[in-house]
Amino acid sequence: MQQPPAGLPHTRTRSVHWLVTAVTLAAVLAGAALVGPGDDTATASAPPAAAPDPHTARYPLNCGRAGLDVVGQGGAGLDGDGRPETVAVVRCASGGGTPPSGVYVLEPSAEPGGVPRVAATLVDPAQKMSVTGFSVRGGVISATLLGYSAPSVPRCCPDLRRSVQWRRQGGKFTLTAAPVAGSV
Template structure:
């Protein structure tokens, strides 16, 4: 078999790439890459978008009996515990007593299950009935931590809690798990 002389240096056709050739290849790659980024398998749960912010804790009705007083959101922290692309809010609330140190409640606030609606309290992390106050709510590495302060006896002045415990909550095995640090001064 004998080859006919062609435009390339060896006489073979299509041995030199021209600018037109590379533009067509680049356009084809862009189309394939764009299509791959838009197509998701039906069971995919990861979201390429930025995570949805946690729900507004002021829009929630808390299971706290404040009588004629209102409820105050004293602190809040947001993190996406379950990695579903929608952050949850941990809210520290207390009755608007005006003076003194009313006990705090700590609640996990989530988005509505489906469609539109108000955020809801999904879990009580610290019940106000425990008589604790919360200092320093913080989010680090997907866990929420706080310092709880309380009273060892009813005659301890309500201004000056004498008990302290550091706690944190992290998502493990499909639920929030509480971790409690050793009490100060313990071995």
């Protein structure tokens, strides 16, 4: 096997070769840093907005000194604007018994750090119903509503029960009720 003859120009490295390589590499890196990722890449990696905190909202419910209890909550994107809403089940605080519940959809405040606003009332406490089996999944709000057939029915023992669901359609929440047991 024959060795390449010593002294051929393409077999020796010189300082000028290293200098040209370093300058070329520096130019490529500087160009990449100037071009960088576009603004849409930075926006896409931003964390998603948090759903409104139901404990900070102001509800259309007067409980006097008793205060409010948030007894259920769920967050989801319900209106397609990319910001999550919160659905909250709220009632007046009580040492005993079961005060009527309200179900409210909360939207984030328009101001950073502002108070969430009530965008919709799904169940008004004036209807004197209690809410159980509450959930928010895939844009569907589900609950079981408990009520009373007459004022003489004790407030501890609701005698009416109905499973319901709400979906946002055409900018409003539409209610779908399951058939009453034994009605078919």
